[in-house]
Amino acid sequence: MDISVNRESLEAMRVFDLATTPLRELNSALHAIAPGTNDTNFEVVNPRGSHAVAVGIDQPVTVDVRGSVGYYCAGMNDGGTVTVHGSAGPGVAENMMSGTVVIEGDASQYAGATGRGGLLVIKGNAASRCGISMKGIDIVVHGSIGHMSAFMGQSGHLVVLGDAGDALGDSLYEAKLFVRGTVKSLGADCIEKEMRSEHREKLAELLERAGVTDVSPTEFKRYGSARKLYNFNIDNAEAY
Amino acid sequence: MCGIVGLFLKDKTLEPKLGAMLSDMLVIMTDRGPDSAGIAIYGAPSDGRAKITVQSAKPAVDFAGLEALLKPVDASVTVELKSTHAVIETDATQSAAVRDLLAEQRPDVRVMGSGDSVEIYKEVGLPKDVVARFGIREMGGTHGIGHTRMATESAVTTLGAHPFSTGADQCLVHNGSLSNHNNLRRELVREGMSFETQNDSEVAAAYLTAEMAKGKDLGQALTSALDDLDGFFTFVVGTKSGFGVVRDPIACKPAVMAETDQYIAFGSEYRALVNLPGIEDARVWEPEPATVYFWDHEKAA
Helix, strand or coil: CCHHHHHHHHCCCEEEECCCCCHHHHHHHHHCCCCCCCCCEEEEECCCCCCCCCCCCCCCCEEEEECCECCCCCCCCEEEEEEECCCECCCCCCCCCEEEEEECCCECCCCCCCCCCCEEEECCCECCCCCCCCEEEEEEECCCECCCCCCCCCEEEEEECCCECCCECCCCCCCEEEECCCECCECCCEEEECCCHHHHHHHHHHHHHCCCCCCCHHHCEEEEECCCCCCCCHHHHHHC | CCEEEEEEECCHHHHHHHHHHHHHHHHHCHHHCCCEEEEEEECCCCCCEEEEEEECCCHHHHCCCHHHHHCCCCCCCEEEEECCEEEEEEEHHHHHHHHHHHHHHCCCCEEEEEECCEEEEEEECCHHHHHHHCCHHHCCCCEEEEEEECCCCCCCCCCCCCCEEEECCEEEEEEEEECCHHHHHHHHHHCCCCCCCCCHHHHHHHHHHHHHHCCCCHHHHHHHHHHHCCEEEEEEEECCCEEEEEECCCCCCCCEEEECCCEEEEECCHHHHCCCCCHHHCEEECCCCCCCEEEEHHHHC
16 A cells, blocks of 8 residues: 555544534544644534534544534643634633634634633634623634633733723733724723733734734733722722 | 524514514524513514413413303404413403403412513423414414523423513513513512513503503613613514614623524523524624614514
């Protein structure tokens, strides 16, 4: 047997049609991938809003999802590259550890919630609570985001090319927020902060990784924590 | 959780398929709530006629000889039996008299809804069984709403199923839970509203009915609801010619909408919409929090 042909077949795209194949077969196949394997290209067709598509990936595989997905797509992703050629339901890339998740359409609420690493790119708009309790993930939204985004964000970056809704960064810890458009209102303890050169450099890097070429870091404002909720303030004792 | 769906047709050629389309949407939402299911269908009203959809736990007893019983009040009355429900069609001027006689002679019969065009069917059980039991797939109409319930605020009974109808041709489905429904119920009772259940969603329906009775249109009533209702809600509401959607300001209860030249559709999830014609090219969006969406066949015409 010609070894190059054999390798080609090993590297061939594996296609899962969710109209005919149970979701669990897709996710089991993704979980069964051993480190160092060549079998790394997956395509998912007819997702039709299914929940939990491509969750729990822990190898550097590439998954292209042709259509829109429901809840928790690419949740817990650790090293995979997942592209949704459609829109995503609530909780996309929830608790991502590493890797890249790209949503070509819009994302519903709590996109990237609790994420610890990796890059989430949303090419449309994200709804409420985008990046809630983010812990190291980087999120770039080409459109706008809804209310209560980055609530209690601990670390990582949230970049928004459009506008932000009410109560951005409420009770924020050390996540860094960059918004190009308007912010409807800032949440408790979130303030606008000076954009220093290290922030512009980081922003330029994130924009490049997210495929944004026509926007300059100078167009953004930075928001972060005023750090007044970190410790108990004795002057507030009467409030309890 | 709960799953809710709604479909408002713009293209008349789809009207014969309304029941089938709405049934498919609701059945897909089954895993959001298995306790009970219900659908309201708005058919074409016929001049001078009114419909009353009624339900009985003992249809064999309560519906026996029903048409003959009601004839003395309205000679034109017809009764169509559908499992535990019956649709009574009357001369519109005699509708109230028919209801009075029904309440007196068949006290265990419950009115699910009434008006010129709405028919409401709801029962304990899964959506697929409920739509089959009442032959919903064969029904045509202009718009309709549906609900599959995961009960939180009151008992799993037929009366606790959605849609709730508290006024002529009005009905509401709800995903969420209200926290001020007991107070609001007391206020509405004082204003003359009556209630069949302890359910929070029935209070929301009655609230909208009371607001519309004060002269508001559906859109204005939904706007008031944002001020007066406390809790979590995504509502889909139907009137004789209108269709409305509103979410509370927190908006944690899911909602997706789609619009094409042929229809406006609502689903708790995108899954509910995937079988609709032309969905690939539809405008699909998530309704904004604390924002009223409202369409009307009469205003569009």
